[in-house]
Amino acid sequence: MTPKEFREVCRSGDFDSNSAGYAPGYAQANLVILPKEHAYDFLLFCQRNPKPCPLLEVSDVGNIEMKRTAPGSDIRTDLPKYRIYEDGVLTAEVTDIKEYWKDDFVTFLLGCSFSFEDALENAGLAVRHLQEKRNVPMYRTNIPCDSAGVFSGNLVVSMRPYKPRDAIKAAMITGRYPNVHGSPVHIGSPCDIGINNINAPDYGDAVTIHPDEVPVFWACGVTPQAVLLASKPAFAITHAPGHMFVTDLVNESLACL
CATH class of the missing domain: 3.30.2040.10 (PSTPO5379-like domain)
Known part of the structure; x- marks a missing residue:
C-alpha cells in the first residue's frame, strides 16, 4: 500500500494491526496530541530530548490535517489504533478519536525507528x-x-x-x-x-x-507515553505502541549524508 492507501484503510475502520512493514520506504510517525495549555511544555520536552522525540511536524491549534507530512490526512482517523490518557491513566484504546477531538488540540508527529x-x-x-x-x-x-x-x-x-x-x-x-x-x-x-x-x-x-x-x-517514540503516565496531564492522546501514522515522507529524505 501507498501511505495514502494505508491511511484510507485505517480511516475506514478495516485495519487495526500494527503498522510494521507497511508502506515500505515511507516514514512512519509516533503521535502525541495535547490541549494547547500543555503544548509548549511538550514542545520544549522534545527539544531537550531529541533522541526519543525527534519532531517531524507540529500542527496548528485544532488542525486535523498534517499539511507538511501527509496532505489530505485526518489525524482523528488515519492511525490503526489510539490510546486515551486521562490524569495519567490509560482509559481507552480506540480506532478513531472523533468523539474525543477538541478545537484546542495540538498534534505532534515524532520520528519512528521503523x-x-x-x-x-x-x-x-x-x-x-x-x-x-x-x-x-x-x-x-x-x-x-x-x-x-x-x-x-x-x-x-x-x-x-x-x-x-x-x-x-x-x-x-x-x-x-x-x-x-x-x-x-x-x-x-x-x-x-x-x-x-x-x-x-x-x-x-x-x-x-x-x-x-x-x-x-x-x-523509542513510546517514551512520551511513559512520560504521560509519570506526569499525569489532564488529557492526552497517543498512538497505540507499534500502530503508527504513515506519512508521505520518503525515509531517505530523513537521512543525513
Missing part, C-alpha cells in the same frame, strides 16, 4: 520482529529524560538483536537517521539500563535472541 529498518535490511541486516511477524519489543528503562514544564519521566527503548559485528554496522547505519532516533543508546546487558527480563517487553512482542547475539537498544 523508518531506518529499510536501510538495515538493504544492508543485509535482518530485522527480527519483521522476520517473525511481530511488533517490535519496547522496554521502559532507568534512564531519565530531561524534564520540561509539567513533563518528566524515563526513556523507553526499542530492541533489535544482532551479532556484535553487525551491531556495530547497525549503529553506523542508523546514525545517519537522527530524525528517526538515530544511533543506539545502548548495546549489551539489559540490566545496565534497568531491564530485568528481556523476554518480557513492556510494549510490543518478545523476539528470538540467539546465543551469539546481543540486544541493541534505540530510543
Whole structure:
C-alpha cells in the first residue's frame, strides 16, 4: 500500500494491526496530541530530548490535517489504533478519536525507528520482529529524560538483536537517521539500563535472541507515553505502541549524508 492507501484503510475502520512493514520506504510517525495549555511544555520536552522525540511536524491549534507530512490526512482517523490518557491513566484504546477531538488540540508527529529498518535490511541486516511477524519489543528503562514544564519521566527503548559485528554496522547505519532516533543508546546487558527480563517487553512482542547475539537498544517514540503516565496531564492522546501514522515522507529524505 501507498501511505495514502494505508491511511484510507485505517480511516475506514478495516485495519487495526500494527503498522510494521507497511508502506515500505515511507516514514512512519509516533503521535502525541495535547490541549494547547500543555503544548509548549511538550514542545520544549522534545527539544531537550531529541533522541526519543525527534519532531517531524507540529500542527496548528485544532488542525486535523498534517499539511507538511501527509496532505489530505485526518489525524482523528488515519492511525490503526489510539490510546486515551486521562490524569495519567490509560482509559481507552480506540480506532478513531472523533468523539474525543477538541478545537484546542495540538498534534505532534515524532520520528519512528521503523523508518531506518529499510536501510538495515538493504544492508543485509535482518530485522527480527519483521522476520517473525511481530511488533517490535519496547522496554521502559532507568534512564531519565530531561524534564520540561509539567513533563518528566524515563526513556523507553526499542530492541533489535544482532551479532556484535553487525551491531556495530547497525549503529553506523542508523546514525545517519537522527530524525528517526538515530544511533543506539545502548548495546549489551539489559540490566545496565534497568531491564530485568528481556523476554518480557513492556510494549510490543518478545523476539528470538540467539546465543551469539546481543540486544541493541534505540530510543523509542513510546517514551512520551511513559512520560504521560509519570506526569499525569489532564488529557492526552497517543498512538497505540507499534500502530503508527504513515506519512508521505520518503525515509531517505530523513537521512543525513
